Amino acid sequence: MIHGYIPPHRFLPYLSWTEISALPDRENTVVVLPVGAIEQHGPHLPCSVDSVISSGVIGKALEKLPAEIRAFGMAPITYGKSDEHLHFPGTMTLTGPTLLATIIELGESVYRAGFRKFLMPNGHGGQPQVLEMAAREMRLRHGDFLVIPYHVSRLPNASGKYVSDEEKRLAMHAGHSETALMMALAPDTVHMERAVANIPPPFPSKILSADGRPACAWTARDFGPSGIIGDPLGATREQGLHILDTLSDSWVTAITDIFRMQWLVREEQSWGYGHQTGHIQAAL
Numbered sequence: 630m631i632h633g634y635i636p637p638h639r640f641l642p643y644l645s646w647t648e649i650s651a652l653p654d655r656e657n658t659v660v661v662l663p664v665g666a667i668e669q670h671g672p673h674l675p676c677s678v679d680s681v682i683s684s685g686v687i688g689k690a691l692e693k694l695p696a697e698i699r700a701f702g703m704a705p706i707t708y709g710k711s712d713e714h715l716h717f718p719g720t721m722t723l724t725g726p727t728l729l730a731t732i733i734e735l736g737e738s739v740y741r742a743g744f745r746k747f748l749m750p751n752g753h754g755g756q757p758q759v760l761e762m763a764a765r766e767m768r769l770r771h772g773d774f775l776v777i778p779y780h781v782s783r784l785p786n787a788s789g790k791y792v793s794d795e796e797k798r799l800a801m802h803a804g805h806s807e808t809a810l811m812m813a814l815a816p817d818t819v820h821m822e823r824a825v826a827n828i829p830p831p832f833p834s835k836i837l838s839a840d841g842r843p844a845c846a847w848t849a850r851d852f853g854p855s856g857i858i859g860d861p862l863g864a865t866r867e868q869g870l871h872i873l874d875t876l877s878d879s880w881v882t883a884i885t886d887i888f889r890m891q892w893l894v895r896e897e898q899s900w901g902y903g904h905q906t907g908h909i910q911a912a913l
C-alpha cells in the first residue's frame with residue numbers, strides 16, 4: 630500500500646468517493662499535502678531526504694493527533710523544484726511552472742471535494758516561493774479557501790539544543806538536523822562514514838545578509854563538490870528521535886489550531902478574481 634509514513638486511518642486516498650462525500654464537517658477538516666523533493670543530499674544521505682522528512686514528520690503528527698481533530702494526509706508530492714542541485718546525479722527536478730501548476734491543480738481537487746482548509750508542509754528550502762504563489766492563486770480563485778504553505782521544520786523543536794551556532798546561521802543542506810532526522814526516520818539509508826563538513830564562507834556584505842547566508846542566487850556546486858552545505862558530523866539517532874518528537878508535537882498543535890480556526894466569514898464580500906463571499910475577520 631502507498632500510505633508510507635501517513636497512518637492508514639488518516640490517509641485520504643484510502644477512502645472511497647462515497648465515504649469522502651459523507652464525511653462530516655468537511656469545511657473544517659484539514660487536508661494536509663506533504664511536499665518534498667528528490668535531490669542530492671551529499672554522499673552520506675539518500676536523495677529522498679526532503680520527501681522523507683516532510684511525510685515522516687506529518688505522519689508522526691497525524692498519528693498523535695486526537696481523534697476529534699479531523700485531518701487527513703494526501704499522497705505526498707515527492708518530486709519538487711530542485712534545479713539548484715541538477716549538477717548531481719539522482720536529482721529529479723520539475724521546473725517552477727510545472728510544480729506551480731501541479732500544486733494549484735491538486736488544491737482545486739481538494740476544494741472540489743468540499744474541503745476548505747488546505748495545509749502544505751514543505752521539506753525543501755528551494756521551493757517555498759512556488760508554494761506561496763500557488764497558495765495566493767487559490768485564495769484569489771476561492772474566497773472561502775484557507776491555504777497554508779509552511780516549511781515543515783520551521784515550527785518549534787529540539788534541534789536548537791544540538792546544532793552549533795555556526796550551523797544554525799549558515800547550514801542550508803544535508804547538515805546536522807536533516808541528518809539526525811534521517812537517522813530517526815530512515816536509519817538504513819544514512820552512511821555517516823561518508824559525511825563531511827562544509828560550511829560556506831559568510832556572504833561578503835553584512836547589510837545585505839546579517840546572518841551570512843548568500844544574498845545572491847546560487848547552485849549547490851558553488852559551495853564545493855560534496856553537495857553538503859553544513860556540518861552533519863555530530864548528528865545522532867537519539868537527537869533525531871527527539872527532534873522528530875518535538876517537531877511532530879508542534880504540528881499537532883498547528884493542525885489543531887487550523888481545524889478550530891474561524892478565519893473566514895463567508896457572508897461578507899471579499900476581493901479576488903470573481904464572485905466570492907470570503908472575508909478575513911480575525912484569527913482564532
Ligand SMILES: [Zn+2]
Nearest residue numbers: 678679802803
Ligand atoms: Zn534537504
